[in-house]
Amino acid sequence: MPDKLRGIIQDTWPNLFYLKPIDRKKEMKFTVYSKNGCPYCTKVEQVLKLAQLQHVVYKLDEDFTREEFYSEFGEGNTFPQVVVDGGKCIGGCNDTVRYLREQNLV
Numbered sequence: 001m002p003d004k005l006r007g008i009i010q011d012t013w014p015n016l017f018y019l020k021p022i023d024r025k026k027e028m029k030f031t032v033y034s035k036n037g038c039p040y041c042t043k044v045e046q047v048l049k050l051a052q053l054q055h056v057v058y059k060l061d062e063d064f065t066r067e068e069f070y071s072e073f074g075e076g077n078t079f080p081q082v083v084v085d086g087g088k089c090i091g092g093c094n095d096t097v098r099y100l101r102e103q104n105l106v
Contacts, residue, residue, distance in 0.1 A: 004050055005046075005047065005051055008043065008047060009047070009101075027054060028054070028084050029055065029084070029086070030048055030054065030055040030083070030090075031055065031057075031083040031084075031086070032044060032045060032048070032055060032056070032058065032080050032082050033058050033069060033073070033080055033081045033082075034060070034079060034080045035059060035060035035079045035080075036059060036060070038080065040079065041079050041080040044082060044096050045057055045080075047096070047100065051106045053100075053105060060079070069081075080092060080093060080096075082096040
């Protein structure tokens with residue numbers, strides 16, 4: 001695990017930080033629904049990039065509207081929302097990092 005990624009996870013989620021061997025048997029693709037100025041959006045994008053996981057980032061008001069976001073994820077959901085393999089919604093930043101750890105991807 002790159003040192004910068006290790007630092008981000010350890011500083012932000014100390015209760016989730018533990019080291020396991022990384023096993024990337026299955027390459028996954030992540031989609032991040034994000035908005036400008038959101039610190040959690042920035043963190044989840046950094047984690048995916050530093051972990052060298054395939055991902056695409058869509059931005060509010062550039063790639064989708066707020067109405068489309070609520071239609072997809074439900075009224076009141078917050079940014080970011082992360083989807084894996086084109087269908088399974090993982091959730092926000094903390095849920096995504098937890099998922100990545102459980103899958104031994106970071």
